Amino acid sequence: xxxxxxxxxxxxxxxxxxxxxxxxxxxxxxxxxxxxxxxxxxxxxxxxxxxxxxxxxxxxxxxxxxxxxxxxxxxxxxxxxxxxxxxxxxxxxxxxxxxxxxxxxxxxxxxxxxxxxxxxxxxxxxxxxxxxxxxxxxxxxxxxxxxxxxxxxxxxxxxxxxxxxxxxxxxxxxxxxxxxxxxxxxxxxxxxxxxxxxxxxxxxxxxxxxxxxxxxxxxxxxxxxxxxxxxxxxxxxxxxxxxxxxxxxxxxxxxxxxxxxxxxxxxxxxxxxxxxxxxxxxxxxxxxxxxxxxxxxxxxxxxxxxxxxxxxxxxxxx
Amino acid sequence: xxxxxxxxxxxxxxxxxxxxxxxxxxxxxxxxxxxxxxxxxxxxxxxxxxxxxxxxxxxxxxxxxxxxxxxxxxxxxxxxxxxxxxxxxxxxxxxxxxxxxxxxxxxxxxxxxxxxxxxxxxxxxxxxxxxxxxxxxxxxxxxxxxxxxxxxxxxxxxxxxxxxxxxxxxxxxxxxxxxxxxxxxxxxxxxxxxxxxxxxxxxxxxxxxxxxxxxxxxxxxxxxxxxxxxxxxxxxxxxxxxxxxxxxxxxxxxxxxxxxxxxxxxxxxxxxxxxxxxxxxxxxxxxxxxxxxxxxxxxxxxxx
Numbered sequence: 227x228x229x230x231x232x233x234x235x236x237x238x239x240x241x242x243x244x245x246x247x248x249x250x251x252x253x254x255x256x257x258x259x260x261x262x263x264x265x266x267x268x269x270x271x272x273x274x275x276x277x278x279x280x281x282x283x284x285x286x287x288x289x290x291x292x293x294x295x296x297x298x299x300x301x302x303x304x305x306x307x308x309x310x311x312x313x314x315x316x317x318x319x320x321x322x323x324x325x326x327x328x329x330x331x332x333x334x335x336x337x338x339x340x341x342x343x344x345x346x347x348x349x350x351x352x353x354x355x356x357x358x359x360x361x362x363x364x365x366x367x368x369x370x371x372x373x374x375x376x377x378x379x380x381x382x383x384x385x386x387x388x389x390x391x392x393x394x395x396x397x398x399x400x401x402x403x404x405x406x407x408x409x410x411x412x413x414x415x416x417x418x419x420x421x422x423x424x425x426x427x428x429x430x431x432x433x434x435x436x437x438x439x440x441x442x443x444x445x446x447x448x449x450x451x452x453x454x455x456x457x458x459x460x461x462x463x464x465x466x467x468x469x470x471x472x473x474x475x476x477x478x479x480x481x482x483x484x485x486x487x488x489x490x491x492x493x494x495x496x497x498x499x500x501x502x503x504x505x506x507x508x509x510x511x512x513x514x515x516x517x518x519x520x521x522x523x524x525x526x527x528x529x530x531x532x533x534x535x536x537x538x539x540x541x542x543x544x
Numbered sequence: 545x546x547x548x549x550x551x552x553x554x555x556x557x558x559x560x561x562x563x564x565x566x567x568x569x570x571x572x573x574x575x576x577x578x579x580x581x582x583x584x585x586x587x588x589x590x591x592x593x594x595x596x597x598x599x600x601x602x603x604x605x606x607x608x609x610x611x612x613x614x615x616x617x618x619x620x621x622x623x624x625x626x627x628x629x630x631x632x633x634x635x636x637x638x639x640x641x642x643x644x645x646x647x648x649x650x651x652x653x654x655x656x657x658x659x660x661x662x663x664x665x666x667x668x669x670x671x672x673x674x675x676x677x678x679x680x681x682x683x684x685x686x687x688x689x690x691x692x693x694x695x696x697x698x699x700x701x702x703x704x705x706x707x708x709x710x711x712x713x714x715x716x717x718x719x720x721x722x723x724x725x726x727x728x729x730x731x732x733x734x735x736x737x738x739x740x741x742x743x744x745x746x747x748x749x750x751x752x753x754x755x756x757x758x759x760x761x762x763x764x765x766x767x768x769x770x771x772x773x774x775x776x777x778x779x780x781x782x783x784x785x786x787x788x789x790x791x792x793x794x795x796x797x798x799x800x801x802x803x804x805x806x807x808x809x810x811x812x813x814x815x816x817x818x819x820x821x822x823x824x825x826x827x828x829x830x831x832x833x834x835x836x837x838x839x840x841x842x843x844x845x846x847x848x
Contacts, residue, residue: 251751256668259755260680263665263721266657270718271687274698281698288701340590343583350584356834357591360598363830363837365780367798368819371805372601375812381613383600416594421841428842473691480782484802498693498783505697506787515697522694529689 278515286512293512300516311504311513317492318500319521321482325496326475328411333471334464336415337422342456344423345430355427359420366417366480373413374400374485403493406486410494414481418474422467426460433459465536469529476525497521598823604816605629612813628817638807640818642793643800646712648825650796651778654716658774659767662725667755669726670733671741687723696784703788714788715781715796725770728840732766733759769840772833779826797822 282300284293303309304316344354361369376383377399389395399409437455446454457464479498482488488495495503497517505514600619604612605628607621614622632640668674669681699718708714736759744754760767785799795803797818804818830837 251672253674255751256672256674256677259664259668259672261664263661263726264680266661266717267683267687267721270699270702271690271695271721272683274695274702275690277698277701278694281701343587348580348584350587354587354591355838356830357594359834359838360827360830361594363776363780363826364823365798365826366782367780367801368823371801371815371819372597374805375604375815376597376600378812381615381617381812383617386617416597420594424838424842476691477693480798483783483786484805498696501693502696502783502787506700511697511701518693518697522691525691526689 278518281512282515282519284512286510286515288509288511296512300513301520303513304516304520311517314492314495314500314504315497315517315520318495318497319524321492321494322476322478322497322521324407325410325478325494326472328407329414329475329478330468330471332411332415333418333422333475334468337419337467338426338460340419340423341426341430344427355420355424359424361417361419362421364417367484369413369417370481370484373409373416377409377485400486401490403490406490406494410478410481410485413485414475414478422471425463425467429460429463430456461536465532468532472528472532473525476521476528601816601819601823604812605820607813609811609813612816613810628813629821632804632814632817632821637792638800638804638818639792640797640800640804640821643795643797644821646794647779647797647822650712650715651775653712654720654778655771655774657716657720658722658725659771661720662722662770663729663760663763663767666726666729666733667759670730671738672751684723684726687721688727700788709788710791710794712789712794712796715778715785719778719781719784722770722774725774728770729763729766732763736762765836769836772829772837773840776826776829776837 281293283295283297285296285299286293300311303311306312340358344351344358377385379385379396379398379401382399384399385395385397388397397405399405433455437459438451441451441455477498478496479502482494482496482499486494488499498521501514501517501521504517505511603619603621606624606626608623608625608627611618611622612628632638665684669677669684695718703709703714703718706713708717740758740762741754744758749757779796780798781796782798782802785796786802789795789799792800792803801815801818801822805815808814
């Protein structure tokens with residue numbers, strides 16, 4: 227493959243290396259540039275991926291000197307209802323699944339509505355965009371601590387205002403199952419809505435105005451314009467947002483760690499929460515590593531399905 | 545009024561953004577005007593929902609202990625006081641000031657490390673031909689697809705073998721191999737005209753001095769965006785610091801907030817003061833550099 231720059235663009239005066247275009251550098255030069263990155267990448271990305279697999283094949287109790295090889299036992303345990311890890315793992319996987327099923331659709335649709343409201347020219351648009359994105363820069367620790375206060379059963383603002391509206395004002399938002407999920411999902415939507423809205427908005431602004439113009443000429447109403455122009459124009463971004471949101475939701479940790487402590491019972495303890503506790507609190511790193519591989523495979527499969535869904539539709543329409 | 549689409553650093557290769565309603569808006573029929581006002585009203589209501597929790601957090605941090613839990617809840621403090629700040633900043637079990645310094649140091653060093661490694665790595669990937677380039681670039685892409693959960697357990701082991709448990713090194717270095725950063729910088733370098741390097745070479749400059757004297761000064765806006773996003777990300781990171789920093793004096797603010805919460809379950813005045821301290825720097829950065837942050841994030845999602 228040649229470089230994008232033909233060497234003959236500038237008059238080449240004398241110096242022979244210049245004729246090789248962008249290749250006029252020593253063999254080691256690119257690698258010297260890459261070295262610092264590759265050092266960290268190798269040590270904390272590539273190596274851990276392999277090391278994790280190795281650990282998952284051992285009974286790797288961090289606190290004990292011996293880490294006996296157990297083959298696939300850590301994995302088969304996850305499939306054996308009689309093992310001690312089976313119950314907690316699938317309960318946590320279920321919690322992750324519940325959270326994703328509730329939050330992903332909301333985080334795909336609501337930010338799109340907000341972005342469409344913001345698209346176009348009107349006073350204060352930049353201000354609204356800034357306000358909606360603001361919670362996202364805060365980070366989960368602040369968000370969770372703040373909402374624990376607002377959702378407090380007795381003194382929280384949420385219950386206080388619900389009562390003012392004539393609704394039940396004594397909901398245990400963080401300690402009973404359905405309200406706890408409602409809180410976790412609601413807070414997550416509040417926290418990250420702006421991120422997806424801003425990405426959507428940038429994409430909406432890239433859809434050429436004449437497409438809407440000609441759709442209107444053809445007599446398309448607002449709804450038809452949405453299906454015929456807006457959605458197709460958003461397709462690549464929609465796929466990106468969907469995969470991003472799925473992965474972010476699958477990694478949900480701080481909200482339940484700080485707001486519900488995984489409760490009531492273990493209802494809201496997500497898979498990553500369990501993996502962290504099992505591996506880094508109880509030091510059962512072998513089984514925790516196996517769990518993280520199972521979760522990763524599930525996520526990669528899910529991403530592949532999303533890719534496939536979007537490709538399929540494209541072929542049908544073209 | 546100028547719109548945000550006129551970004552300070554338009555993404556390379558991006559077509560000029562059309563302004564869809566620029567001519568239509570001047571002669572809107574009344575019905576559309578009413579629609580615009582309705583839309584504006586909805587946006588104001590949503591904006592209030594987004595802002596008011598933060599305002600309540602700030603106001604509560606100036607309340608007394610009793611005031612923070614009074615019934616019915618009051619927005620304004622009965623009596624304005626700095627009690628909450630005084631008692632958490634001085635406490636030995638929850639040294640919020642130390643956490644603040646730790647977070648500052650960690651986030652700044654992390655951002656610097658990300659900028660240096662990603663910028664250096666992106667340059668040959670964008671501008672040089674060499675054997676193995678495809679493999680390196682493929683590995684960087686693959687990182688974007690690997691869910692971070694897979695790294696947690698083995699990285700804990702690596703960090704502890706290096707003796708970095710309970711040290712800020714553990715939150716500065718392992719996450720510094722930023723695939724996003726390499727993409728961002730590579731994208732920027734690809735947009736520069738190759739004649740720059742041609743000219744430098746004719747003047748006898750080697751690749752390193754070309755990079756330092758010609759390329760880097762031009763890359764300032766992209767570097768600033770990357771540094772900012774890396775700082776914000778590190779400042780807010782939660783899961784990893786909670787598990788690798790367990791002594792009170794080495795924690796970062798988010799991990800510290802978890803400690804503060806378990807130590808003072810119902811002291812909402814203290815918790816809100818801690819939350820204000822943890823959010824003040826990022827909110828300040830955000831208010832000052834809102835356009836860079838939002839634009840960097842939104843564009844990276846599409847053009848990455």
